[in-house]
Amino acid sequence: MDLLEPTREAFALLLRGDAELLQIIWLSIWLSLAAIALSGPPSVAFGFLLAKRRFPGQRSLVVVVQALLSFPTVVIGLVIYLLLSRRGPLGSFELLFSPTAIVIGYMVIAFPILVVFTVSAVQGADPRVYETARSLGASRLRAALTTLHEVRFGIIAAVVNAFGRVVSEVGCAIMVGGNIAGLTRNMPTAIALETSKGDFAQGIALGMVLMALALGINVVMALLQGEGGLK
Amino acid sequence: MSPVLLQAEGIVRRLGGRRVLDGIRLGIARGQGYVLSGDNGSGKTTLLRILSGLDAADAGVLRFQGEQTLLPRYPDAWRLRAVYVHQHPYLFHTSVTGNIAYGLKARGESRARWLQKVEAAMDWAGVREVAAVPPQKLSGGEKQRVAMARAKVLAPQLLLLDEPTANLDADGRRRIIDLLASLCAEGVSVLIACHDRELIELPGVQRFHLENGKLL
Numbered sequence: 001m002d003l004l005e006p007t008r009e010a011f012a013l014l015l016r017g018d019a020e021l022l023q024i025i026w027l028s029i030w031l032s033l034a035a036i037a038l039s040g041p042p043s044v045a046f047g048f049l050l051a052k053r054r055f056p057g058q059r060s061l062v063v064v065v066q067a068l069l070s071f072p073t074v075v076i077g078l079v080i081y082l083l084l085s086r087r088g089p090l091g092s093f094e095l096l097f098s099p100t101a102i103v104i105g106y107m108v109i110a111f112p113i114l115v116v117f118t119v120s121a122v123q124g125a126d127p128r129v130y131e132t133a134r135s136l137g138a139s140r141l142r143a144a145l146t147t148l149h150e151v152r153f154g155i156i157a158a159v160v161n162a163f164g165r166v167v168s169e170v171g172c173a174i175m176v177g178g179n180i181a182g183l184t185r186n187m188p189t190a191i192a193l194e195t196s197k198g199d200f201a202q203g204i205a206l207g208m209v210l211m212a213l214a215l216g217i218n219v220v221m222a223l224l225q226g227e228g229g230l231k
Numbered sequence: 232m233s234p235v236l237l238q239a240e241g242i243v244r245r246l247g248g249r250r251v252l253d254g255i256r257l258g259i260a261r262g263q264g265y266v267l268s269g270d271n272g273s274g275k276t277t278l279l280r281i282l283s284g285l286d287a288a289d290a291g292v293l294r295f296q297g298e299q300t301l302l303p304r305y306p307d308a309w310r311l312r313a314v315y316v317h318q319h320p321y322l323f324h325t326s327v328t329g330n331i332a333y334g335l336k337a338r339g340e341s342r343a344r345w346l347q348k349v350e351a352a353m354d355w356a357g358v359r360e361v362a363a364v365p366p367q368k369l370s371g372g373e374k375q376r377v378a379m380a381r382a383k384v385l386a387p388q389l390l391l392l393d394e395p396t397a398n399l400d401a402d403g404r405r406r407i408i409d410l411l412a413s414l415c416a417e418g419v420s421v422l423i424a425c426h427d428r429e430l431i432e433l434p435g436v437q438r439f440h441l442e443n444g445k446l447l
Contacts, residue, residue, distance in 0.1 A: 128321035131285050135315040136334035137385065139307075146333075150324055 009201035010208065020181075021202065025209055028186035031099055032167040035106030036159060043111050044155060047118025048144055052130070062119060068112035073105075074171030080105050081175050097178035102186070105172040110162035117161060121154025122147060153225045160221050164214055235294075236261045236420050237282065237313075237389055242291035242302065244277055251277050252288070253444030259389060262418035264411075266431050269441030275424035276318070278441065279391045282422070283315035296388070311338070314387040318394040320378030322366035327358060327377055330366055334385045348384050356380035356410060372403020379410055383419075390414065392423045396430060408433070 013021050050062060082088050084096040084104075095101045129150045133143035148155055170188035177184030179193055187206045194203040235258050242255035251274040259265065269275050280286035282293070287303035294300075295309050314334070322330050331352050335345035353359045356376040361369055366377065375395055382390055395411065396404045408429055414421050415435055423430060431438060440447040 126321055128317055128319075129323070131315075132317065132321045132323075133333070133337075134310060135283055135285060136337060136381065137311045137314075138334070138337040142337055146323065 003200075006200035006204055010204035013201060013205045014208070018205075021205060023182065024185055024187055024190050024206065027099070027184075028167055028188075029213075031102050031186060032106060032163055035103045035110055035166055036163050038103070039107040039110045039162075040114060040159060043114035044118045044148065044158070047115040047158075048122050048148065050115065051119045051122035052144075052147075065112050065115050065119075069116060071112075072171065073109055073169050074175065076108050077105055077172030077175030080108065080172065084176065096176060097180060097184060099177070099184055101176040102173050102184055105176050106166040106169065109169060109172060110166055113162040113165055114158045117154060117158030118148075121151040121158070124154070125151045156221055156224060160217050164217060167213065168210055234260050236296065238294040239282065240292045240294075242278070242281060242293075243289045244274070244281065244286070245289050246277075250444045252281070255291070255444075255446050257439060257446055259420055259422060261388075261420055264415035264419075264421045264433065264436035265423065265439060266433070266436050267422060267424045267439045267441060268426065268431055269424075273441040274444060275441055276393050279315060279393055279422065279424050282389075283313050283391050284310055285315060311385075312387060313389040313391060314382040314385055315391040316375075316378050316382050316393065316395065318397055319371075320374055320381075322369070322374055322377060324367070327353070327362045327364065327366055327369075330377055331381045331384055333381060338385075352380040352384035355383065355413075357406065370403065372399045372406060375399065375403070375407055376410065379407070383414065388420060390419055390421045392421065392425075394425055394427075395423060396425065396427045 050058065050065070080101065081096065083090045084093070084101055085091055086096075095104070125147055129147050130143050133146040134140075138146060168188055170192055173179075173184070173186055174189050174192070177186070177189065179185050179189040185193070187210055191203040191206050191210075194200070194206075237259040238257075240256050242252050243250060244252040255278060267275050267278065277286060281288045281291075281302070284305035287305075289303070291302040292299060293302060293305075295312060298306070298309075300306055300309075323333065325333075328349055331349045332345045335348060340348075353362060356379055358373060358376050358380060361373050361377075364373075366374070369377065379392075379395070392411070396407050399407065404427070408427075411421065411423065411430065412433060415433065423436075425431065
């Protein structure tokens with residue numbers, strides 16, 4: 001197979017700002033950001049409580065959330081498909097094959113990543129952080145926010161990882177989004193489709209964007225971390 | 232107004248089957264300084280943490296300004312009255328000013344008011360010259376003084392200090408002792424857990440000694 005020609009075409013598509021390509025890139029980023037913005041606060045709050053509070057079954061709950069990390073996204077897609085399909089319990093909302101359905105799927109995929117990273121960050125925090133805040137008169141909420149601020153690099157890592165996972169996710173997006181051009185077709189689903197059609201140029205172009213995105217996110221994260229990053 | 236600020240009765244704390252605190256009874260008067268001595272592991276830190284609400288006791292009664300609570304319940308409102316300072320204080324990843332202002336902001340004080348109070352506390356603790364240094368890069372003595380300024384700026388009714396001079400060099404130790412002496416002279420109720428002979432013998436302070444879970 002000649003890879004030179006499709007690669008040259010891929011660069012040409014990117015350089016001339018192909019409208020369809022840009023629409024797919026924009027949709028991917030927008031849906032991923034929306035999912036992370038919506039699932040981030042409750043997931044981080046849940047992770048904090050899971051790390052700090054003692055209650056019966058806490059350990060089991062952590063194990064369940066950790067297990068969700070390795071759940072195939074296509075299975076998550078299947079469950080959401082069944083829930084949103086016309087005969088499903090949420091069918092009346094008519095969300096299947098819509099961007100909203102993809103956002104819901106992404107939120108479910110991001111949830112365990114955000115929770116597990118938050119649990120790890122908060123459990124690794126110096127216990128004096130929360131104690132000091134409480135002793136200085138901070139409410140439980142303020143002390144919790146102070147603790148999260150002190151472990152912010154772990155939380156940033158959680159958000160970056162969750163974003164990286166959903167922006168490159170294909171199984172769930174195809175199942176609940178339907179890969180509809182101009183509506184639910186995002187970068188990974190477009191790559192899968194174009195490759196199956198033998199049109200490699202768009203797939204290569206989108207693949208390069210995905211890789212550039214992953215590299216860019218990690219560079220930004222490293223810059224944000226500064227001295228707080230990995231030693 | 233009653234001269235008794237805080238009264239504790241029958242405080243019991245068990246750890247690993249051992250009674251670390253075995254029916255502690257003590258009274259803290261307004262404006263009085265106290266030192267709490269005892270061997271390592273005698274329960275000094277545990278007692279301070281229980282009095283500040285950071286640790287739960289297994290049993291006991293606390294009375295703060297006439298209000299009573301049955302431990303382990305510790306009213307949130309009391310956290311605004313008693314401030315505990317760790318042996319190795321934790322300084323938040325913000326500026327020295329941000330650290331000292333933390334409790335004032337948590338109390339909802341206006342920026343103008345907390346700035347004024349923080350300035351005064353920095354002068355009191357002698358940390359103005361290190362105000363621009365990231366807190367994590369301060370020496371042990373400087374961290375301890377920032378932590379004391381952070382506590383004092385809140386004008387707490389009771390200050391609980393855990394080994395404030397431990398692991399400090401001679402100069403750092405001297406400066407902390409001077410600050411503690413000034414607090415006692417200002418009439419702040421202070422309870423200091425320590426081994427430091429000079430602190431134990433500070434003029435005007437009263438002494439408690441913990442031994443085998445009992446207060447002597």
